[in-house]
Amino acid sequence: xxxxxxxxxxxxxxxDGRIEPRDDMPDAYRRSLVRxxxxxxxxxxxxxxxxxxxxxxxxxxxxxxxxLAKVQDEAGHGLYLYAAAETLGVSRDELLERLHSGKxxxxxxxxxxxxxxxxxxxxGWLVDGAAITNQVPLTRCSYxxxxxxxxxxxxxxxxxxxQGFEALLALTRGTAAQRAMAQDALDRWWYPSLAMFGPPDTxxxxxxxxHTEQSMRWGIKRFTNDELRQKFVDMTAPQxxxxxxxxxxxxxxxxxxxxxYDFSDPDFDELFRVISGDGPCNEQRMAHRVSAHADGAWVRxxxxxxxxxxxxxxxx
Ligand code: FAQ
Numbered sequence: 001x002x003x004x005x006x007x008x009x010x011x012x013x014x015x016d017g018r019i020e021p022r023d024d025m026p027d028a029y030r031r032s033l034v035r036x037x038x039x040x041x042x043x044x045x046x047x048x049x050x051x052x053x054x055x056x057x058x059x060x061x062x063x064x065x066x067x068l069a070k071v072q073d074e075a076g077h078g079l080y081l082y083a084a085a086e087t088l089g090v091s092r093d094e095l096l097e098r099l100h101s102g103k104x105x106x107x108x109x110x111x112x113x114x115x116x117x118x119x120x121x122x123x124g125w126l127v128d129g130a131a132i133t134n135q136v137p138l139t140r141c142s143y144x145x146x147x148x149x150x151x152x153x154x155x156x157x158x159x160x161x162x163q164g165f166e167a168l169l170a171l172t173r174g175t176a177a178q179r180a181m182a183q184d185a186l187d188r189w190w191y192p193s194l195a196m197f198g199p200p201d202t203x204x205x206x207x208x209x210x211h212t213e214q215s216m217r218w219g220i221k222r223f224t225n226d227e228l229r230q231k232f233v234d235m236t237a238p239q240x241x242x243x244x245x246x247x248x249x250x251x252x253x254x255x256x257x258x259x260x261y262d263f264s265d266p267d268f269d270e271l272f273r274v275i276s277g278d279g280p281c282n283e284q285r286m287a288h289r290v291s292a293h294a295d296g297a298w299v300r301x302x303x304x305x306x307x308x309x310x311x312x313x314x315x316x
Pocket of ligand 1: 035036039040041043044047048074105106107108109123127128131134195196197198199208209210211212215221225275
């Protein structure tokens with residue numbers, strides 16, 4: 001019977017259909033989706049911290065209102081993704097517990113500090129730009145609830161990316177000091193943004209993507225990490241020219257033969273150090289997350305007590 005169930009699953013995958021929560025699916029497929037979706041959800045809520053750092057110091061009321069809305073969107077993305085993961089039979093509490101205990105990770109990028117206002121522009125332009133590149137193909141992911149959550153998230157990310165670009169454009173059209181601040185932000189965020197796409201497809205420095213092949217067979221991933229990294233560079237390099245900023249890579253140039261930009265890879269040893277907990281802000285991010293969760297305990301208790309009271313009242 002289990003073979004028949006697997007056959008039904010594979011028939012849907014082969015026809016490029018969608019797997020829905022009540023469909024039979026192999027355990028390994030379920031586990032891999034929980035892993036990726038949880039990591040994604042955690043990234044959204046931890047990703048609120050570097051930007052939250054600048055809400056009270058945004059340079060104008062307009063910039064502050066925009067940044068507040070963006071950070072709220074990220075909380076919303078986290079919630080859609082936890083809800084989508086719950087359709088696979090794990091609870092949000094369980095997933096948060098795995099984040100807080102360090103069993104599950106979040107994107108390496110959020111372990112870097114936001115030192116100046118220009119970093120907010122750079123995050124929108126580069127980090128949201130990388131997120132869109134990675135996530136647009138996920139709208140075609142074989143798992144229905146994840147794919148549908150991605151449609152809405154990508155619309156909001158594309159607004160985020162434009163606001164970041166526009167914030168940097170304002171700086172690059174400003175004073176020499178503002179231009180220098182924008183360049184410094186690009187210098188610091190470029191390689192960490194390239195590293196967001198994960199380890200290389202083929203072993204380099206003994207690091208390699210372990211899940212790609214299986215995830216592509218299952219229709220979870222549609223492109224490899226290196227393919228997406230290349231797409232991101234191809235999209236971003238001309239935008240840097242519009243800004244009048246220099247991407248900090250001497251190897252970066254258009255290659256007519258390949259029809260792509262040549263560029264140099266990020267330091268994958270650094271990526272793995274940061275993932276394993278040794279980035280500039282890992283400790284601070286986790287401490288803040290755990291204390292925010294503890295501070296919110298009374299809200300969860302009150303909501304549960306209210307729901308229980310409501311349920312009893314309905315029974316009577
Ligand atoms: N950081 O074999 P692969 C955002 C891990 S955007 C940390 O390639 P896979 C929006 C990987 O998990 C950021 N860990 O794995 C926003 C695996 O470890 P595991 C979030 C990384 O899953 C913007 C191991 O390395 N977006 O939040 C990283 O096939 C601005 C081997 O790697 C997503 O999560 C990394 N950079 O591909 C919010 C998108 N790279 O699980 C606020 C969805 C790799 O065995 C402000 N996720 N690892 O312990 C994905 O597309 C994939 O999971 C990848 C990794 C591409 C991240």
